Amino acid sequence: MAATLADVAARAGVSTATVSRVLNGNYPVSAVTRERVHRALGELDYVVNGPARALAAATSEVIGVIVNDVSDPFFSIQASGTQWEAASADLLAVICNTAGSPSDELKYISMLLRQRVRGVVLTGGTREEPEHLRAIAKLISQALSAGTAVVMCGRPAPPDVDVPCVAFDNEGGARALTRHVITMGHKRIAYVAGPAGNSTTTARLKGHLSALDEHGLDKSVVVHGDFSRASGFDAAMELIGADVTAIVAGNDLMALGVIAALRQRGVQVPRDISVAGFDDLPSAVDVVPALTTVRLPLDQGARRAGRIASGVEAVTGPTTLWMPAELMVRDSVARLTE
Amino acid sequence: MAATLADVAARAGVSTATVSRVLNGNYPVSAVTRERVHRALGELDYVVNGPARALAAATSEVIGVIVNDVSDPFFSIQASGTQWEAASADLLAVICNTAGSPSDELKYISMLLRQRVRGVVLTGGTREEPEHLRAIAKLISQALSAGTAVVMCGRPAPPDVDVPCVAFDNEGGARALTRHVITMGHKRIAYVAGPAGNSTTTARLKGHLSALDEHGLDKSVVVHGDFSRASGFDAAMELIGADVTAIVAGNDLMALGVIAALRQRGVQVPRDISVAGFDDLPSAVDVVPALTTVRLPLDQGARRAGRIASGVEAVTGPTTLWMPAELMVRDSVARLTE
DNA sequence: CTCGGCATAGAAAGCGCTTACTATCAGCGT
DNA sequence: ACGCTGATAGTAAGCGCTTTCTATGCCGAG
Numbered sequence: 014m015a016a017t018l019a020d021v022a023a024r025a026g027v028s029t030a031t032v033s034r035v036l037n038g039n040y041p042v043s044a045v046t047r048e049r050v051h052r053a054l055g056e057l058d059y060v061v062n063g064p065a066r067a068l069a070a071a072t073s074e075v076i077g078v079i080v081n082d083v084s085d086p087f088f089s090i091q092a093s094g095t096q097w098e099a100a101s102a103d104l105l106a107v108i109c110n111t112a113g114s115p116s117d118e119l120k121y122i123s124m125l126l127r128q129r130v131r132g133v134v135l136t137g138g139t140r141e142e143p144e145h146l147r148a149i150a151k152l153i154s155q156a157l158s159a160g161t162a163v164v165m166c167g168r169p170a171p172p173d174v175d176v177p178c179v180a181f182d183n184e185g186g187a188r189a190l191t192r193h194v195i196t197m198g199h200k201r202i203a204y205v206a207g208p209a210g211n212s213t214t215t216a217r218l219k220g221h222l223s224a225l226d227e228h229g230l231d232k233s234v235v236v237h238g239d240f241s242r243a244s245g246f247d248a249a250m251e252l253i254g255a256d257v258t259a260i261v262a263g264n265d266l267m268a269l270g271v272i273a274a275l276r277q278r279g280v281q282v283p284r285d286i287s288v289a290g291f292d293d294l295p296s297a298v299d300v301v302p303a304l305t306t307v308r309l310p311l312d313q314g315a316r317r318a319g320r321i322a323s324g325v326e327a328v329t330g331p332t333t334l335w336m337p338a339e340l341m342v343r344d345s346v347a348r349l350t351e
Numbered sequence: 352m353a354a355t356l357a358d359v360a361a362r363a364g365v366s367t368a369t370v371s372r373v374l375n376g377n378y379p380v381s382a383v384t385r386e387r388v389h390r391a392l393g394e395l396d397y398v399v400n401g402p403a404r405a406l407a408a409a410t411s412e413v414i415g416v417i418v419n420d421v422s423d424p425f426f427s428i429q430a431s432g433t434q435w436e437a438a439s440a441d442l443l444a445v446i447c448n449t450a451g452s453p454s455d456e457l458k459y460i461s462m463l464l465r466q467r468v469r470g471v472v473l474t475g476g477t478r479e480e481p482e483h484l485r486a487i488a489k490l491i492s493q494a495l496s497a498g499t500a501v502v503m504c505g506r507p508a509p510p511d512v513d514v515p516c517v518a519f520d521n522e523g524g525a526r527a528l529t530r531h532v533i534t535m536g537h538k539r540i541a542y543v544a545g546p547a548g549n550s551t552t553t554a555r556l557k558g559h560l561s562a563l564d565e566h567g568l569d570k571s572v573v574v575h576g577d578f579s580r581a582s583g584f585d586a587a588m589e590l591i592g593a594d595v596t597a598i599v600a601g602n603d604l605m606a607l608g609v610i611a612a613l614r615q616r617g618v619q620v621p622r623d624i625s626v627a628g629f630d631d632l633p634s635a636v637d638v639v640p641a642l643t644t645v646r647l648p649l650d651q652g653a654r655r656a657g658r659i660a661s662g663v664e665a666v667t668g669p670t671t672l673w674m675p676a677e678l679m680v681r682d683s684v685a686r687l688t689e
Numbered sequence: 690c691t692c693g694g695c696a697t698a699g700a701a702a703g704c705g706c707t708t709a710c711t712a713t714c715a716g717c718g719t
Numbered sequence: 720a721c722g723c724t725g726a727t728a729g730t731a732a733g734c735g736c737t738t739t740c741t742a743t744g745c746c747g748a749g
Contacts, residue, residue, distance in 0.1 A: 014496055014497055014498065015493075015496075015497045017704095017705055017706085018705060018706060019705075019706095027728075027729085028728065028729050028730075029705085029706075029707090029729095030707080030708075030728075030729060030730080030731095031727090031728060031729080033706065033707060033708085034707095034708095034727095034728090036706095037707085040708090040727090041726065041727065042727075042728085043726085043727065043728090046727080046728080058493055060461065060464050060465050060493065060497075061465050061705095061706085062406070062465070062467060062704090062705055062706070063402070063465045063466040063467060064401070064402035064403070064405035064406045064411065064466070064467055064704090064705085064706095065402075065406045065704070065705035065706045065707095065734090066705080066706055066707075067402035067706090067734095068400070068402045068403045068406050068704090068705080068706070068707095068734050068735065068736085069705075069706040069707040069708085069733080069734055070706075070707055070708090070734085071707095071734065073402065074462075075445075075466070082431070083421055083427045083430050083431050083434070083446065084424060084427040084428045084430075084431045085427075086422060086424070089421045089422040089423075089424075089427045090422045092421050092422075092446075093420070093421050093422045093448055096421070096447075096448050097448070097450075100448075100455070105445060105447070105459075105462050105463075105466065106445075106446075106447075107413075107443060107444075107445045107446070108421065108430070108434075108444075108445070108446040109434070109443070109444075110431055110434050110435070110438075112435075117438070121443075123398065124412075124443050125443075126398050127398050127399045127400070127401045128401040128402070128413070128443065129400060129401060129402055155353075155396055155398065158352055158353075159352055159353045159398075160352065242633065242637075269634070269637045272637070273636070273637060276639075295580065296607070296634040296637065298611070299580075299607045299610070299611060299634070299637075299638055300637055300638070300639070301614075301638075301639040355734095355735055355736085356735060356736060356737095357735075357736095365698075365699085366698065366699045366700075367699090367735085367736075367737090368698075368699060368700080368701095368737080368738080369697090369698060369699075371736065371737060371738085372697095372698090372737095372738095374736095375737085378697090378738090379696065379697065380697075380698085381696085381697065381698090384697085384698080399735095399736085400734090400735055400736070402734090402735085402736095403704090403734070403735035403736045403737095404735080404736055404737075405704095405736090406704050406705065406706085406734090406735080406736070406737095407703080407704055407735075407736040407737040407738085408704085408736075408737055408738090409704065409737095690749100691748100691749090692747105692748090692749085693746105693747100693748085693749100694745100694746085694747095694748105695744100695745085695746080695747105696743105696744090696745085696746095697742100697743085697744085697745105698741100698742080698743080698744100699740105699741085699742075699743095700739105700740085700741075700742090701738100701739090701740090701741100702737105702738090702739085702740100703736100703737090703738095703739105704735105704736085704737085705734105706733100706734085707732105707733090707734085708731100708732090708733095709730105709731095709732085709733105710729105710730085710731090710732100711728100711729080711730075711731100712727100712728080712729075712730090713726105713727085713728080713729095714725105714726090714727090714728105715724100715725090715726085715727105716723100716724090716725090716726105717722105717723080717724080717725100718721105718722100718723085718724105719720100719721095719722100
């Protein structure tokens, strides 16, 4: 149905090689011939057949991006950044949603490999189960040996594979945040962590605990959620009896849930209990009180990762690029005056 | 580098045809042979070459989704729904971000066509400029004649092309919302519309104006934003002198901006001015006051579109599937008691 | 026994493109 | 004049897979 190179060649009275050269512009073609080919191209509404080109040239024009959940701003911001860079390199970015399922993650990675993508960016935290990490590692080395670039964005490289990583300072950011809460006079601080066994959860929790440690404070009040708003809501309900003056959440979504739960129970934030989040989502400033949180340069990091995966930027030297975290002090953490 | 079918065939001592048959399971292969092939497959870490398969079989395992902005929940929810359906049909969904640019939209559609995707879902409002619509229409008919399914989700079909549409009742929802505001006693109502020349803007504005019409109210206070939070903020600043008791926004993001601006100016919502949005984003309930808005079954509609594009569900009868809008009455619109 | 028919397996022809490699034909120096 | 060089164009060999068509056994029926 669709016109092929051969159709165009026939119409222009040249060989398919010539048409291909006009299309790719990597070989001299005389102006008059080129003009004829262009006319034929237009008249036939020719559209390159990507798969055929990929097969012949052994290289494709797509890169893949693995995210946990596109509808979570944390990920969609990164996806958008990576895609922007891919597009400027004239590549198509495929965004794949794992919905947090490790098996879907593996499935999508192999789908991408099967499509012989140029590169793959893995974003967000990873499950820390050894078998999963090994499975990922195996796929990655397969990819690498097939010439596919792999970049980690916001997650550590699995053991024994050498891939570039864009790392966000989750631990340092969490430490700075909890230090701030402590500075405001809080001594009994609860923590709503992300899902156990997730690399991001682990790093943030570690930062939080180390800040408590510095001041010899109680580290026992930790509950786990799953980074969703609903889980923050539930965690707060569970925490309402606890004797704490502040609740620090592992991310903004959960902090929002915490605030909603407290409000529903008539607990005023920050007068009665202070709340802090992490990520600095766009909506963090719309909540009342505006959320004290930590900003991560997600967009910038994701773009960097996108450039590496697209082959636009080469990685030299150490393969881990650290991105700093920035404390955003707003209104949800109050000074304790008693 | 990577193993090919021929490598596997050699290792298993069979022909490539047999391996292909084992892989696709659409032809009888004896149990012992199949077993041998499977072993060889595993030993060589064989991964199908997608492009080669697509070329030979003239059909790919990819569908494309065009969105304006993945980091906007309105779109990411739809993208996620479509992708979910694609994955259950064992297809890869490519999510493409146009950032609202018509030329990027065209560019992405042709990239998808070039990749010979199975289907394409176009989500969100469209620019209404005739040239753009014509260009889109042309690409769509090319796609259609190449056997690629095209589905519109939340936008009208361009003129003269017959494609299935999943339509959200923007006009009816907007009418219901403004009627509600009127019922609450408001008579001077401002409207912060989306960008001019956008199909969604047009439909929602039309619904709003028709409700005003029914009650003979003033229709003159309309300003345009671009659906972003920032533009809502600016619009509210502009509106602050105006003599209105309610501000209805074209979407929740702008409503959030409006509320932030009013708060900054010391105007209390809803005591001094009522505010309403549209879309019912997840964060609409976290704002104070909780946002009165309209819910669209985005996820459901997007999944439907995904199923059609994947070829799982055939469209029969009328090609436009209407999805209802639902008024969500919350706290940001107050009853006017004077 | 021999033959039609069935279940399997292989041979080989592409799918639409890229890219060596080869051919052609000016214009040039000697 | 003659071979050379350089600029263009064509030829044709795949890229890795699917699939049609063609073998090859093997069965039971005649």
